[in-house]
């Protein structure tokens with residue numbers, strides 16, 4: 425069965441819009457576990473735009489499934505990850521101006537920095553995964569660095585038109601085949617939703633999918649009616665008291 429990692433960053437995005445205490449991504453992680461998540465993914469960005477160090481600390485104390493901490497290769501963040509000791513360290517490229525992670529790591533061109541982060545994480549017995557584009561050269565370079573998994577970037581597949589969809593899926597399958605042949609776990613994620621996830625889940629040897637934005641969006645929609653009804657009930661009771 426494919427493992428489902430739930431990325432809770434955007435629960436924190438809503439909280440940070442008001443810099444308040446709610447919604448709490450730590451509570452969302454517990455609810456995601458109850459819903460069947462096999463892992464909780466969270467991205468500690470250098471600019472702390474959503475997940476905060478407080479979240480990392482509490483998630484590490486409360487999550488009972490796997491923890492998958494995503495971050496760039498900046499020394500400060502690698503150090504925090506080494507102290508937090510998540511099950512997985514997921515290395516991603518990080519640009520301050522980007523809305524979300526825009527592309528995979530260039531493992532071919534940037535081996536030095538990535539290898540140094542991998543070494544520090546391995547010293548703490550943290551499993552390492554690299555987020556890469558579905559490109560055979562990137563998969564091979566990842567294998568040379570001795571990582572445990574690669575997470576294939578499904579963003580271009582998610583954005584593909586009907587003319588390019590088959591090609592994007594073929595790129596994912598080909599990169600996936602090489603990943604497994606080289607002895608690494610095959611993960612994928614980014615932009616996956618309730619309508620486009622099936623073909624990616626059907627890629628041979630796919631082990632884990634990490635999904636965030638679409639699940640958090642859906643949670644808002646399925647929860648809105650009940651949330652409003654709850655406020656309605658409070659106001660109805662207030663009015664009764666005034667009569």
Ligand code: PXP
Nearest residue numbers: 525555613614615634635636637
């Ligand atoms: N995997 C990685 C490496 C990511 O950066 C993200 C987005 O934070 C995801 C998976 C989840 O993507 P989405 O939020 O589009 O489902």
